[in-house]
Amino acid sequence: MYSIFERSGWWRLVALHGRVVLPLCFLTGCASYHAQPLRDQLPTMAKVEQEMAAALRHDHPSSAQPVNLHAPLSGEDLGEMAVLLNPDLRAMRAQVGVAQAQVFAAGLLPDPQLALSADLPSNVAAGYTNAYSMGLSWSLASLFTRAANLHIARAQAQSVQYQVAWQEWMVANQTRILARQLYYLQEQEAVSQQAAATTDRLYRTSVQNLRLGDATITTTSLRQIAWLDSQDRMLALRRQVTAVRQNINKMMGLPPNMRLSLRAPQTQPDIPDAARLVTLADAHRLDLLALRAGYQAQEARVRRAILGQYPGFTIGVSRAADTSNIQTIGPSVSLDIPLWNRNRGVIAESEATRAQLHAAYTARLFQTRADITALVADLHRLHQEITPLERQVPQLQSAEQRLRGAAAEHNVTLIDYEAVRSQALAKSLQLLVLKEAYAEQQAALAMAVGLPWQQWGG
Template identity: 50%
Template structure:
């Protein structure tokens, strides 16, 4: 520690007023305490959905390293990109996370402050003793110079930590935005599947009524009626299951946005073209350059590097400087500078150095682990997208023929030129293939968002 040494200085007749004056000035410059209790009305206001106008303005002025400003128009269905920006603006978790930025900036401010000097005073009354004794005064002015010697290093540590926090906040915003986009795409594709399943349930209901009519006329058997009833129940169950999935996805989206459960957003339809020709190694190189969480870890490592250097500085002897003025019992004065020096015989800050170096090694391993996880995630997502494309291609080729066959057999069955059994077989095959294709398109759309998230950029091609 570098500082000003302790001494005892005379506090003469003019010293006491000087000390009182300095104390009054210092007190006047102090910050005031302001209480902030948990106000229930304020909390209710914070939980309310913000006004559309304020959200639209905030979305148009958004500043983010990876997210672009958008135009929010609540009179129209919201795209997945618009919902992503909306999530960044209103997510309660992000609002709490952003408060860390203020703490980090306050730490930078604190690290840059100069140390305050310390003033010590003492006054003794003489109650007995030889004649002629006067009451002695002593005062000490101290200034810790160790803070000055390490100020630039402490400031560098705080600045790198603040940069890490800012990047962490930006990364969390990126995660929330893409999670909202993924949920929006899930809702859109599930709605398509639910519409197909509802149509199938309606056709099954019509076939069931037709079978009951034919049974009454003696043109159908109970076995055929049982088949129609089972087909109708299966189609109805599938439609209801998809409706439940849509409801859950919407609830997840409302929870992410911090909206009430009953809030219903109108989501625009999505036409997402699955990416093709992806190179995992090239995407990994791009991720190392663009992922905000990796940049945050790099800033944290730089901060810890400075912390190691700060710990190394702490092993050197610390000294204190001071100015002394003594007023003795016999009414004479002495004074002068003093120096105190720490002797690094036992501690030598070895414990702090060991902790700082071990923490640096831990951060290094965490960074390597994040790189490895990033590379693995990108490879897995690219492989999944390739497999989805391989499954989707033959289905996309077969579906037009199945659509035509289903329409022709439905028309033939309506006039009695085809049996319901034949039509049911073709219809079930067509329904399965159509729903499977929609499910694959949903998976591809969601995986594309996940890949953009993993790479750290909306542009992955």
Template identity: 35%
Template sequence: MFFGLAGCAVYHPAPLALHDPLQASVAGLRNQLPGGGAVALGGALSLPDVAALAVLNDPDLVAARAQRGVGEADLLSAGLVPDPSLSAGFAALLSGPGSMPALAGGLSQDVSALVTYRVNVRAAKAGLAQVNAQILWQEWQVASQAEQLCIMLDGDAQSLATLRADHDALAQVNNATLAQVAAHNLTVAAESVSMADLAAVDTALNTAVQTRGQDRDQLDALLGLQPGTDVAVALSPVQPLNPAAVEDAINSLAQRRPDLIALRFGYEQADAKLRGAILSQFLPVSIGATAGRDTSNVWSAGPQVSLSLPLFNRNRGAIAQAKATRAQLAAQFQASLASADAGARALLARIALLQDESAAADTQAAAAVKIAAQARAAFASGALDASSAAGLQSAATSREREAIALRVQLLTARLSLETLTGVGLPPIAAAPMEPAA
């Protein structure tokens, strides 16, 4: 018995870390990949590098991975057998013909865990697999979000460049207008219009700067960086979609998407718990032995068995609850599968529309830029006034911003489609289902 007590767990304090876990630069991030290798932190990062760093360092993901320990503990608990029970009794002789105190003792073992061992372990394994699939789905979403923010930040930078070009052109027009008004060649109304145009561009420029700051802070949060930390990213061309591959991915969503796999494991866990509830109609069951001596010095010993007779309760409440839970999870899986299929196909149609709109916007922007270049040359030669040249320049940069916005929408939509269809993720094999009880 003392050897058994020596193996008992003991308490060890684990105080919370109260320091700020956010890093001041990319160099401080965790970059060791689970399969070996590391993300190079020197120089500009690629989109896959940013995605990997987000998965490794996102504080929410670090907290989510701690849930795996709870699932592992449940699996350990499901495979353990209860400790035996030891009982002893002493009854002093107070009166009567007896000649000595009575003694009693017993040793019993609850064997209920052996009856439900297989279903309990199966339920615990399914629960752990569900947690792992949920964490994988969260990791994939974080990776996709990090890549989308990089694309958005690149679009923000391009838009800011066009707005600054507008500001410079309108500032030049405004200065020329002020000079003409001072020379009494133009009225104050012209000055008012010029200043209003410049103020409108400055407002748009300030809004764009704020938007870029918000996108940067969101990326910093995913990477575990302090707000305001700039991350150098080098974007590579995004490959066009393969319609056949996308169609295959949509048709195999139930085998590919981790959130759907998690629901399947959740259903399997509920099915195992239903079987356990049915087996529990006869529980608890315990076996053991008792021995004792009565007051007349007669010794006796023998086996002891106890179990529940399913006559009245029959664990019907727990069985009905387990059946309802399994049915609810089956309906939830079907609804989620239908929603995933519809969402992926709707996004695929939106991408096709965005591709056409983006191509048209790029063509219009290129034509407007060409006209603006001709206008600048005409203005330099004195053949065009400053106001007309600035107007054509603003029209060109406006077209460019429209093209940039559509391009960002297209690229982020493609990344969203990859997330929704699980493209890039290996299929996750769910454990084979046993026949339902």
């Protein structure tokens, strides 16, 4: 005896659905789920060196050399390492894969829809049969916007690539700026440490002479004040060195206590013309290229929104049988009627967004030109301040050394020696501060132009 389910004929539809859908799933290659757990591991020095070597072998397989983080490194070396190791950049580079996946999704055609239904009389009378219907339909609306969707996805993917590359450029140059800052701060710390050692020695000698009656309380107090000032200056610079070193490690994704030795930064004495640098920035800055690509994507969105005001329709074919067992087969068309909406809200929003992106690009362009002009003017000012100090500071240092010996032999007064010593120290530190600012501004100018100085041309 058959069950009601079997006698109704509904099982035929279910079987047909299984025979159609399951083979289609296997033919199209359904995806499967694989878990990817999080890992919370901080890099060690050996791990960083391994990752650097692997990255260099991947990017430059013919010229990759072993990475030695214990050797003196330049700011350019640290910038390249930061691009490879910075945790935020690693996360941003994953956005490129998302954008490429969106390009792939935009090019896919819509799947057809299969509809199955049945009408089962509760009381089967003579001459009546179970009714059913099967329909296969396909929406054509997405076909009209497929080209626009692809244009949007490709432009957006290009914009994302430019954005990631710009962030890599920013991180590399920020690391170079920090490296130059750290180098000159270490130089200032060394000068202040030497000055502190000198004042400490003079103060101890004065204390001993005071006990023997060969020095006055005034002389000893002056040397004590000079020693305290030198200590304060040295400790303040040491704090700055520690803070900048930790910022570099953070930028590069290194352990906080890792210490890297630096080479002297290379600075360029020639200051280029601001107008030519602005022209280079307009053509090569990656953030401007990203904004242009994003604007092109928005242009395509406006076009897609305008296409959306036209009616979309779906075509299909159906086969059915009613309870009288009359078999029918025929086409079907469903059409949207653009009466009230007509996609006007989406059009208005997309056009407003396009206007906003246009204004954002204009503002970024204006800011770029202003930054480059200001940096070039600042470099000229720093050069004017550095030039006389480079000539005068060695003379002051030589005079301080001669007066130190004379003071030890009591041939000059301590007040005269302390005046020369403090000024020589102040001017030496001032020169290092100005050189630090000049080196930082040159790196900042390269970052603002969007090209390394080697590619600026003559």
